[in-house]
Amino acid sequence: MSTFKAPKGTYDLTPPDSAKYLAVREAIAAPLKNSGYGYIETPGFEDVALFSRGVGESTDIVSKEMYTLTTKGGSELALRPEGTASVLRAALEANLHKLGNLPVKLWYSGSYYRYERPQKGRYRHFSQVGAEAIGAEDPALDAELIILADQAYRSLGLRNFRILLNSLGDKECRPVYRDALQEFLRELDLDDDTRRRIELNPLRVLDDKRPEVQKQLVGAPVLRDYLCDACKAYHEEVRDLLTAEGVVYEDDEKLVRGLDYYTRTTFEFVHDGLGSQSAVGGGGRYDGLSEMIGGPALPSVGWALGVDRTVLALEAEGIELELPASTSVFAVPLGEEARRVLFAKVTELRRLGVATDFAFGGRGLKGAMKSANRSGARFTVVAGERDLAEGVVQLKDMESGEQQPVALDALVAEIQQKLA
Numbered sequence: 001m002s003t004f005k006a007p008k009g010t011y012d013l014t015p016p017d018s019a020k021y022l023a024v025r026e027a028i029a030a031p032l033k034n035s036g037y038g039y040i041e042t043p044g045f046e047d048v049a050l051f052s053r054g055v056g057e058s059t060d061i062v063s064k065e066m067y068t069l070t071t072k073g074g075s076e077l078a079l080r081p082e083g084t085a086s087v088l089r090a091a092l093e094a095n096l097h098k099l100g101n102l103p104v105k106l107w108y109s110g111s112y113y114r115y116e117r118p119q120k121g122r123y124r125h126f127s128q129v130g131a132e133a134i135g136a137e138d139p140a141l142d143a144e145l146i147i148l149a150d151q152a153y154r155s156l157g158l159r160n161f162r163i164l165l166n167s168l169g170d171k172e173c174r175p176v177y178r179d180a181l182q183e184f185l186r187e188l189d190l191d192d193d194t195r196r197r198i199e200l201n202p203l204r205v206l207d208d209k210r211p212e213v214q215k216q217l218v219g220a221p222v223l224r225d226y227l228c229d230a231c232k233a234y235h236e237e238v239r240d241l242l243t244a245e246g247v248v249y250e251d252d253e254k255l256v257r258g259l260d261y262y263t264r265t266t267f268e269f270v271h272d273g274l275g276s277q278s279a280v281g282g283g284g285r286y287d288g289l290s291e292m293i294g295g296p297a298l299p300s301v302g303w304a305l306g307v308d309r310t311v312l313a314l315e316a317e318g319i320e321l322e323l324p325a326s327t328s329v330f331a332v333p334l335g336e337e338a339r340r341v342l343f344a345k346v347t348e349l350r351r352l353g354v355a356t357d358f359a360f361g362g363r364g365l366k367g368a369m370k371s372a373n374r375s376g377a378r379f380t381v382v383a384g385e386r387d388l389a390e391g392v393v394q395l396k397d398m399e400s401g402e403q404q405p406v407a408l409d410a411l412v413a414e415i416q417q418k419l420a
């Protein structure tokens with residue numbers, strides 16, 4: 001072990017477990033790639049103002065959780081705590097909304113950073129796969145995204161998750177509700193922090209997990225009663241589309257989500273096997289965000305799914321992903337000449353696309369066979385001086401244990417045929 005450890009709240013992904021994370025990212029991305037979403041990658045840090053304006057000063061993310069830094073040149077930057085603001089910034093900067101048809105559909109995958117109290121399922125460095133559909137107001141788009149996330153989780157074999165759904169209204173009806181809620185909240189017995197929150201971001205108070213707060217929230221005005229006709233109709237349409245596709249959801253009028261920019265549709269995916277860090281993903285519509293960061297009006301919707309918690313959810317359900325072995329053939333040379341001959345065969349197989357590995361370091365048969373076993377290879381090729389003198393190598397089927405000599409010249413074709 002070195003003197004250094006991964007920083008608090010972070011962990012490394014190392015083989016073999018890391019394969020699971022890759023597979024989860026791929027499983028989440030697959031339905032997006034299949035539905036017109038293009039891949040986007042943005043920097044790991046941004047102008048801090050993008051987040052304070054885009055995510056909102058009053059959110060936990062901006063007020064408590066952001067890693068900020070001042071560069072030698074005096075720029076104020078922040079490690080990205082989430083993806084949406086960056087993706088929208090990048091789309092506007094590249095004029096994607098002017099170049100092609102709307103909506104601009106994008107997906108991304110990467111690392112995010114939040115200064116949080118580390119615990120199971122809550123880290124300071126974590127990973128998300130996300131999707132954004134920019135520039136269209138259409139209930140079918142909201143439904144599409146929810147359906148694609150549902151499909152991603154199901155393709156991984158997850159079953160014990162639930163979809164919570166709500167509408168947050170728009171700039172017409174939300175302020176009316178906000179006033180009514182503030183009036184109600186100001187009468188309650190709450191600590192100073194929460195009192196400040198009432199003035200800054202009253203909807204977030206509904207999200208407070210403490211029982212002594214929740215108890216007082218019984219009878220609070222609910223947004224549903226304040227939705228304007230347009231928002232109501234929109235939400236009904238989203239719900240109908242989901243129902244028609246057989247996607248089961250629960251109406252959750254308390255679901256407000258942490259970010260300031262959400263309007264209308266909001267949703268969260270929760271998994272019941274994860275304890276208090278139960279949200280595996282979430283998202284919603286953010287019709288006002290583009291204007292908040294200086295762009296044109298571009299009604300948009302998106303989500304981000306947490307890769308770390310999705311892996312925990314798989315473990316909670318006891319799901320073992322069927323990951324194909326990364327190596328198909330393992331070559332074990334005995335002696336110098338065999339080393340050169342087999343190394344050439346390994347390179348040839350690799351060029352042909354057969355996943356092949358080699359016993360490096362000349363450790364003798366026993367150690368090399370251990371490596372072959374560990375690699376998960378279907379076939380092992382062993383060759384010593386006597387074999388080569390006869391123009392053959394030994395081909396061992398690791399499943400049946402059978403071993404047979406194969407002419408060196410026929411080896412590659414033989415392996416290809418057996419693997420086909």
Ligand code: ATP
Pocket residue numbers: 082114116121122123124125126127128257258277278279280281282283304305306307308309310
């Ligand atoms: P929570 O309520 O648990 O703090 P959040 O609302 O802050 O979650 P989002 O900003 O919606 O989370 O991010 C989307 C997803 O990213 C979450 O559902 C979760 O799976 C994951 N996520 C968020 N923060 C963390 C973290 N600190 N560690 C690991 N995963 C996280």
Ligand code: MG
Pocket residue numbers: 060258
């Ligand atoms: Mg959070």
